[in-house]
Amino acid sequence: MREELNQGLIDFLKASPTPFHATRSLAKRLEAAGYVRLDEREAWRVESGGRYYVTRNDSSIIAIKLGKRPVLEGGLRLVGAHTDSPCLRVKPNPELHKQGFWQLGVEVYGGALLAPWFDRDLSLAGRVTYRAAGMVESQLVDFQAPIAVIPNLAIHLNREANQGWAINAQTELPPILAQLAAGEAREFRDLLAEQLTLEHGVVADAVLDYELSFYDTQGAAIIGLSGDFIAGARLDNLLSCYAGLQALLAADADESCVLVCTDHEEVGSCSACGADGPMLEQVLRRVLPEGDAFARVIQRSLLVSADNAHGVHPNYADKHDGNHGPKLNAGPVIKVNSNQRYATNSETAGFFRHLCLENEVPVQSFVTRSDMGCGSTIGPITASQLGVRTVDIGLPTFAMHSIRELAGSQDLAHLVKVLAAFYSSHDLP
Structure with missing residues (x-):
């Protein structure tokens, strides 16, 4: 049981x-x-x-x-x-292109412990609202695959990291999705339109809005020497x-x-x-x-x-x-x-x-x-x-x-x- x-x-x-x-x-x-x-x-x-x-x-x-x-x-x-x-929610206009990387701006939802979000294999899920054939519809999406990461800064460049580190949610939390060629830019709504087609067979005229959260792809598990705990x-x-x-x-x-x-x-x-x-x-x-x-x-x-x-x-x-x-x-x-x-x-x-x-x-x-x-x-x-x-x-x-x-x-x-x-x-x- x-x-x-x-x-x-x-x-x-x-x-x-x-x-x-x-x-x-x-x-x-x-x-x-x-x-x-x-x-x-x-x-x-x-x-x-x-x-x-x-x-x-x-x-x-x-x-x-x-x-x-x-x-x-x-x-x-x-x-x-x-x-x-508590989680990280994608902002309405999230596209960030810095140093040849494609990142998304995020907002902290709830009282999240922020440090554990670094160096995790992240995916994205939530609700997308779109227009197709003149109708406004919504669908749930879940990328499932690890599509993003928030890498830590090496301790060599942050020597005080283990003495206490105030994480700036605006500048330090945007996840990295991809590395881009010089001059290349990506639109997040285009990515969502592709996911709607892949997951639901929907061809959207336009992605109108969304409520999407990043999450850790590592599944929950029974752990401990004698299986005493459930982690997730x-x-x-x-x-x-x-x-x-x-x-x-x-x-x-x-x-x-x-x-x-x-x-x-x-x-x-x-x-x-x-x-x-x-x-x-x-x-x-x-x-x-x-x-x-x-x-x-x-x-x-x-x-x-x-x-x-x-x-x-x-x-x-x-x-x-x-x-x-x-x-x-x-x-x-x-x-x-x-x-x-x-x-x-x-x-x-x-x-x-x-x-x-x-x-x-x-x-x-x-x-x-x-x-x-x-x-x-x-x-x-x-x-x-x-x-x-x-x-x-x-x-x-x-x-x-x-x-x-x-x-x-x-x-x-x-x-x-x-x-x-x-x-x-x-x-x-």
Whole structure:
């Protein structure tokens, strides 16, 4: 079971280099399990026992399983995660021709660790909008091959590199795509038109715009002398998306369940398809009873917000509170912050801890050091938007926001087990 889940995650990460691809991957798996796509522009007909999903912007997805038990009686069991990860996004007019090299200007998306992006084999993926036969269309593209690199400067020319180096995102991050002949220049949109033809057989009159990200072509892998770890890009937070999907597919048919995976968490979630936008409430209002009954359902519901937690690093253990250092392969972490950077309270934490104990899943707690700032996630945002009780949890991770992160190879199975138990639980607090 553990090995199968880990390999499934590795395959999912490979198929999901961007939020667009992650959403498409989730949708394909839901459709294979009998979920029906709902179009937000059309009228909906939903029924008890039905399975549905909705996407917005091609980068956020909500899956809903309506149970046999009346939703006014049992409420909703929601699991939330996010589809985006810090990365380098290509600028609208990116062409740079310097010293005979073709480079692309990039913008840093989210709070990325920049140093690990150097000397990696990079590819490019995302969404391209184009005109063909007078129509405006969009397609997802993925070059897959390593087409770019950001070479480091030799230490001989940067003697202070190991004493601390402030990376200039404007001047030091443009990846190199090719070496050009004297006087030669390349247009990025021409390259995208070629890729559309190669990947989709599309002959575009013009490439109008795009949202494209560089990514590391090295695939995720189980590593360590005893296979203790899983290393890969975008574990934050595609690991939680995948765990939520597996749990949803394993849930029984009695209770009503929701999986919500939204874009733009790494930049604040404030968008039409982000957790700080209207998407979740708008979708739920279309499938749940109206008016007073809707509020009653929400107050009978509970959200498990699943986003990676900071594992205690052996080289930097002093960065953690001494009593709250989550360990890899020791189970999911309940995240607590008295200043509401996490939405966990004693009731929701207690219920999640109860689920873990009942299902023999190890569980841990995380509180940041009192002299350090605390990050946040979709939990407080969704709680404030929807008014739903929430517990923030996640699997411990090293190198969060790096181009290659590290988690425990046993923890995915722990998380899927407790989330499946949550989806199937008959009594919420």
